[in-house]
Amino acid sequence: MIAPLAYTKPRSLAEALELLQIAHSLPLAGGTDLLVELKKSNKRPALLVDLKGIPDLDELALTADRGLRIGANVTMNRLIESGELVSAFPALTDAAMTVGTDQIRNRATVGGNLCHASPSADLAPPLFVLDTQLVVASLQGERRIPISALWQGAKQNTLQPGELIVQIEVPWPGAAAKMAFLKKMRTAGHDLALVNMAGLLDPVQGRCRICIGGCACTPVLLPGTDTLYQESRDPDQLTARLLALAEATIVPIDDVRASARYRREIVAVFLQRLLKLLAVETKGWGRC
């Protein structure tokens, strides 16, 4: 049972931002995390502000000049059902496909998935490697932050009270860029990630990005990988250097889903698998 509260569904962003000034108000997007928390934790909001009546947050647009723009309310299934998106951003749609079940994906939103700030959020690794920016709105106006600035810690985001993520902006990667997403779960069905990982490799621009989730209190974008890639295009050498870097960067913990040691082993296996996937797709690291 959920404790008594008030509910309102504004029709504009301005109205929603006003409502969120009220003490103990909380935004409600898909509700797939929030309603569970309202039932099982001590969270007792006085007012839920349902964001689903705000048309601005529903936009899903892929354009030549601005790349991909995802309104915060776009659901996981809307991402997956866009054929254009599946071919342009396969790592992102692969990740969205692994979020919960069909019922959850019909409700869970991209904005909500990010604001929940889970260290193992499945959309985080692909959005990190794609240099995603978030548009954050408040009564004071809009600001843009890189996605990595959203996480403060496990399930703690850096948004101020009264701020909302309204749009997720994903620039086009280079035309030669390849990307992939991997996720390890306890079962073959649906589960939160023990480890998830996304990679992007662009042989033309010399970009290599690897992001690992579930192995620290935030998703971890490995540092300095563009330089590593530019210095060592030999696949074996690059793999060895990235493995050492990942091993030194992640700080996994033991929890109900896996031990830290198991997570480290999975990271090593996944990193090699990911690099092979990207290499095959670029025909042997795309020496050009």
Added chain:
Amino acid sequence: MLNPLEQTIISLQLRVNGLPVQEDVPAQMTLLEFLRQRLRLTGAKEGCGSGECGACTVLLDGRPVNACLVLAAEANDAEIRTIEGEARDGRLTPLQQAFIEHGAIQCGFCTSGMVLSAQALLERNPHPGREEIVEAIAGHLCRCTGYVQIVEAIESVAGKGS
């Protein structure tokens, strides 16, 4: 404008199984509680209450959702389908009939949700492959029959018709 903090009772208008429904509900009432307690539509069950088991699945504007994780207030203006609306004039749907013929039901607790998710899949894609069927029902836990008969029942309907 009404003080937002006073909006604790919501005037709902929606359609359930094709019929218009109007009710005032507490803002914190879930769609599942509304269907079961107010409308006495008890086909959707509360299993886990946290979106894991799928026993509470209903169709909201044609899409399967966990009714335990949706507020009734969020279903305002929506079209809800529950298992009670599937059979018409005492005649089961081909999918319901197939569940019986394939022995895909034992205790029945998961069945209403299974049938609705499978029905939504078939309406979106009349000829899904096995993989799509398995994915469509992956959000439903069955602890009796296992899943083979259920998948076969859905496959038998997926192979037929236009």
